[in-house]
Amino acid sequence: MHLVVVDLVPALLSWEGRDSSGEPDVAPEAAHALGHLFDAFEMIGVADARTTSAFLRRHLEAADLAGYFDVVVTSAEHGPVLTARALRRIIRTAAPKEKGIVVTARPGLAAELRRARTAVALTTHEEFESVIDAVFDIADGRAQP
Numbered sequence: 001m002h003l004v005v006v007d008l009v010p011a012l013l014s015w016e017g018r019d020s021s022g023e024p025d026v027a028p029e030a031a032h033a034l035g036h037l038f039d040a041f042e043m044i045g046v047a048d049a050r051t052t053s054a055f056l057r058r059h060l061e062a063a064d065l066a067g068y069f070d071v072v073v074t075s076a077e078h079g080p081v082l083t084a085r086a087l088r089r090i091i092r093t094a095a096p097k098e099k100g101i102v103v104t105a106r107p108g109l110a111a112e113l114r115r116a117r118t119a120v121a122l123t124t125h126e127e128f129e130s131v132i133d134a135v136f137d138i139a140d141g142r143a144q145p
Contacts, residue, residue, distance in 0.1 A: 003100040004041040004135055005091060006034075006069075007082060009048070011105035013059055014125045020051070026063045027128030034068040036132045041101075041139070044094055045069040046087065049076040082109060084116040091118075101138050101145065103131050119145030 006012060013024040027033075037043060047056055053072045060066035071094060078086035091100040101119040104110050105128075113120040121134035137143035 002041055002139075003044065003091060003095045003098040004037050005044045005046055005087060005100055005102045007047070007102065007104035007106065007109065008045045008056055008060075008072075009051070010125050011103060011123055011128060011131075012045075012065070012125075013056070013063075016125075023062065024059055025125070026065070027125050029129035030063070030065060031068075033129045033132050034065060037135060038068045041135070042095060042098075043069045044090065045072040046082060046090060047074050048081045049074045050080065082106075084109070084112040084118060087113065088116065088118060101135050103135065114145070 010016060012027050012030055015024050045056060051074060053074055057066055057072050060069065060072065073090060075082045075086045078089055087102055091098065099119060101121060102113055103121045103123060105124050107122060110120045110122040119138050121131050121138060123131045138145045
């Protein structure tokens with residue numbers, strides 16, 4: 001597995017309790033975590049269709065995180081929200097020969113991905129840095145996806 005797909009909201013960027021016209025909270029140690037992943041994997045940032053990739057990229061650039069992502073996309077072509085099916089299609093389009101590992105802070109989506117036999121690292125906004133070990137453990141076969 002050489003592809004990591006990061007579900008950007010709310011794992012990395014969060015507007016919880018606020019209007020999305022303002023700047024988001026950025027996960028603590030986000031640059032540190034993304035730096036480790038970027039050195040070893042292709043990186044795709046994804047989000048629900050209610051945002052645009054340009055909107056997300058602008059906020060990633062403001063937080064000096066845009067450079068860690070090869071591509072930033074939304075679920076717009078696949079439905080209004082990210083689903084296991086939408087993520088599998090995004091992975092197949094970006095890297096047809098790779099399985100990919102999805103990083104998300106949505107427990108329901110993580111469960112759906114596991115049922116679909118897609119590797120997933122579940123995190124929280126506050127504990128985003130923990131994905132480093134989780135992703136490498138999955139990629140190296142030391143943990144069940």
